[in-house]
Amino acid sequence: MLNDPSLSVTQTCGDCPIRHRAVCARCETDELEQLDQIKYYRKYEAGQTVVWSGDRMEFVGSVVSGIATLTQTMEDGRTQMVGLLLPSDFVGRPGRGNAAYDVVATTDLVMCCFRKQPFEDLMNKTPHIAHRLLEMTLDELDAAREWMLVLGRKTAREKIASLLSIIARRDASLHLRSAEGQLVFDLPLTREAMADYLGLTLETVSRQISALRKDGVIHLEGKRHVTVPDMERLLEEAGDDADGGMLA
């Protein structure tokens, strides 16, 4: 629960790594200045809970760096991840007072926060923000619906392959390291988190990853470092049509 007092991550929006992808992506310089005045950065350690489901939302904001998860939990403890928050993703829902999900940092995390009320006021005045938020929300809705197919209809093996290909795709779009068709990345999630994402048990996750390794679909170094020798193959295993985007 270390509350580092030296968490001043002060920087100007112009230098911000997520400047062109976050809610502020379409803002003009004057709009950015207004955002600048109500923003503040906040750091979380891996494992820390950012927001508790049901709690009053003090702020909304963007993930600047690190990874967080959005999860829902039943009274008996069953949990389902309903979103994976990567840099530039938005946290919080304008127009709602209380959080609907737990937000947990899975790695060290930096958030760019806006106090809720000022942000909502600003949003109502600047269509660029509202427009970008609509765009992002529609993307998230698509992602959620794709995930519904994974959860409802895919086998354990297909689920794992689906998760791996999503992570691989994301990493490829960031590092554009698809040289030689070889994709390499680190799993940002524990086996348990993957299980919560996929609606499986962690044992099944472990078994299926081992199976994919034995079958040569992926290579593993250590527990987390993955190499995909043939992306087409992985997509087949995921039950997706090959081709599947890559350039989105």
Place this chain on the structure above:
Amino acid sequence: MLNDPSLSVTQTCGDCPIRHRAVCARCETDELEQLDQIKYYRKYEAGQTVVWSGDRMEFVGSVVSGIATLTQTMEDGRTQMVGLLLPSDFVGRPGRGNAAYDVVATTDLVMCCFRKQPFEDLMNKTPHIAHRLLEMTLDELDAAREWMLVLGRKTAREKIASLLSIIARRDASLHLRSAEGQLVFDLPLTREAMADYLGLTLETVSRQISALRKDGVIHLEGKRHVTVPDMERLLEEAGDDADGGMLA
């Protein structure tokens, strides 16, 4: 495939049954007039496909009456419903050329359609529309995420109970017929459609409905007419915390 030529459902927006809930909910009268100029009604019969996944989207629009489903299908035929479209729900995604899902009418259906380009132009000019669409999209995202928990973590029995309570709740909010705590409604879906919604087989759906009936959680008249003697009980069976809204 009957293409009824007498499908003129002409009416003014003022009389529209979904006037206060659809994308146009927040429009002023002058904005409504503009929408009026680009709108047209279209009818579909039960079973007809409204939009094919992958096809060019000619229009976006609202469900006026009837029920439609949003489904995704894998090459081998497995299908997952990713959305249930009720009156006032919006179909189509501004800013995207091709449909991502199949839209199928499960009952006779009336849609209020807008040609895509004019609608997008109008949306960019009138923040009321964009704002309402954001609101609706956020609601859909919440619904999708709640469904992810159902798909990923609930048992077959809980899944059925969840679906029934959602339908019951919706019907209650429409007909406010919660007199005596007795809820009565008709299932708008076949067993197969329910299975596609819940990530189950239709046999399992049938068995679990029978089981809930034997256990007195619901009463059935015919195959579709359902009575819920005790909503609390149904919510327990769904694995939801009791209370659960009812007044949203």
Place this chain on the structure above:
DNA sequence: CGGGGGGTTGATCTCCTTCAATCAACGTGG
């Protein structure tokens, strides 16, 4: 009368869960 769509029920199979043991990596304090 035949036929087809929607639904129920039964028997069997299988994939995933559950329970459990084991392991490797890591940090911590004696």
Place this chain on the structure above:
DNA sequence: CCACGTTGATTGAAGGAGATCAACCCCCCG
């Protein structure tokens, strides 16, 4: 430096929830 506990992961054995395959019913309609 090593015993110890912890956390994340792998693997095995057994059991069960739901899928699969199949028969049959009901009802409407041509």
